[in-house]
Amino acid sequence: xxxxxxxxxxxxxxxxxxxxxxxxxxxxxxxxxxxxxxxxxxxxxxxxxxxxxxxxxxxxxxxxxxxxxxxxxxxxxxxxxxxxxxxxxxxxxxxxxxxxxxxxxxxxxxxxxxxxxxxxxxxxxxxxxxxxxxxxxxxxxxxxxxxxxxxxxx
Amino acid sequence: xxxxxxxxxxxxxxxxxxxxxxxxxxxxxxxxxxxxxxxxxxxxxxxxxxxxxxxxxxxxxxxxxxxxxxxxxxxxxxxxxxxxxxxxxxxxxxxxxxxxxxxxxxxxxxxxxxxxxxxxxxxxxxxxxxxxxxxxxxxxxxxxxxxxxxxxxx
DNA sequence: TGCAAGTGGTTTCAAATGTAACTATAAAGG
DNA sequence: CCTTTATAGTTACATTTGAAACCACTTGCA
Numbered sequence: 001x002x003x004x005x006x007x008x009x010x011x012x013x014x015x016x017x018x019x020x021x022x023x024x025x026x027x028x029x030x031x032x033x034x035x036x037x038x039x040x041x042x043x044x045x046x047x048x049x050x051x052x053x054x055x056x057x058x059x060x061x062x063x064x065x066x067x068x069x070x071x072x073x074x075x076x077x078x079x080x081x082x083x084x085x086x087x088x089x090x091x092x093x094x095x096x097x098x099x100x101x102x103x104x105x106x107x108x109x110x111x112x113x114x115x116x117x118x119x120x121x122x123x124x125x126x127x128x129x130x131x132x133x134x135x136x137x138x139x140x141x142x143x144x145x146x147x148x149x150x151x152x153x154x
Numbered sequence: 155x156x157x158x159x160x161x162x163x164x165x166x167x168x169x170x171x172x173x174x175x176x177x178x179x180x181x182x183x184x185x186x187x188x189x190x191x192x193x194x195x196x197x198x199x200x201x202x203x204x205x206x207x208x209x210x211x212x213x214x215x216x217x218x219x220x221x222x223x224x225x226x227x228x229x230x231x232x233x234x235x236x237x238x239x240x241x242x243x244x245x246x247x248x249x250x251x252x253x254x255x256x257x258x259x260x261x262x263x264x265x266x267x268x269x270x271x272x273x274x275x276x277x278x279x280x281x282x283x284x285x286x287x288x289x290x291x292x293x294x295x296x297x298x299x300x301x302x303x304x305x306x307x308x
Numbered sequence: 309t310g311c312a313a314g315t316g317g318t319t320t321c322a323a324a325t326g327t328a329a330c331t332a333t334a335a336a337g338g
Numbered sequence: 339c340c341t342t343t344a345t346a347g348t349t350a351c352a353t354t355t356g357a358a359a360c361c362a363c364t365t366g367c368a
Contacts, residue, residue: 068347079327129176136305152184233319
């Protein structure tokens with residue numbers, strides 16, 4: 001057991017943060033708990049890392065992206081994407097060929113095997129999201145979206 | 155440039171996730187952006203990692219905690235806490251001595267130097283949080299707290 | 309007592325990650 | 339053209355992180 005700070009040393013106000021009410025901290029805990037929960041699902045099933053899954057998710061939505069574009073859309077850095085792609089291509093989940101107009105650029109797509117995994121994992125992820133949203137009522141869901149939009153404004 | 159998926163292969167609905175509207179993903183991006191922003195401040199100033207700062211923050215609020223208790227309160231695992239403490243003690247920012255009733259247990263406190271850092275970093279962190287909250291109006295702030303409470307319910 | 313099981317904490321080793329340097333190609337400007 | 343500068347992507351190296359094994363001490367209980 002521990003005592004909470006009582007008397008502050010004479011004349012000094014330390015004003016410690018209360019982490020449990022500190023917004024950045026709360027977001028961090030919440031976000032990690034959620035993402036890790038989802039990741040556990042597909043890691044167990046397919047030995048797929050979170051970065052790999054994110055790459056697959058954007059390739060499912062946008063075919064023929066380059067590695068750079070994948071990085072932009074996933075907010076991951078290009079090295080992380082390069083490594084994720086190396087594994088995905090190796091595992092036969094993503095196909096990569098060279099763009100004919102620019103030999104530096106790759107053209108990426110999910111393979112059949114990639115789509116098959118996608119079609120299992122995407123619904124699982126959605127179900128997890130739904131389980132979260134089920135904790136909220138209709139009003140709260142609307143406010144949440146609005147608040148996230150505002151917080152993400154630059 | 156890339157085209158979005160148009161015709162789905164005959165008879166198959168792939169239903170890709172839209173990451174930019176997917177709650178876990180949005181939270182993850184937002185949270186990382188915010189935490190990293192704050193961390194940049196104190197990393198530059200004091201060569202302090204995020205885990206180290208979190209340990210200091212709980213020790214500021216609760217004196218004499220054990221490493222285990224710090225781990226519980228920060229939602230970090232005990233290895234991470236052990237390492238953070240090793241550095242903090244080494245740097246003279248935290249004092250550690252043995253509990254006299256239990257020789258396994260440590261008793262941790264910020265030193266003068268630790269408090270000095272705390273008293274600079276805590277206001278910076280608070281200012282960052284405030285900058286975030288300033289993007290919201292009074293209603294939105296109230297809803298946000300309420301929503302976070304609900305989402306964190308187990 | 310004394311021994312099995314549990315707890316606090318550190319160490320070790322492997323995997324993940326970040327940074328910087330590097331290769332290859334493309335674009336832009338003289 | 340030819341040189342400089344920029345971009346796509348990978349590689350190498352150092353650092354961080356996580357999982358499991360480990361050590362020391364305590365607790366529960368025969």
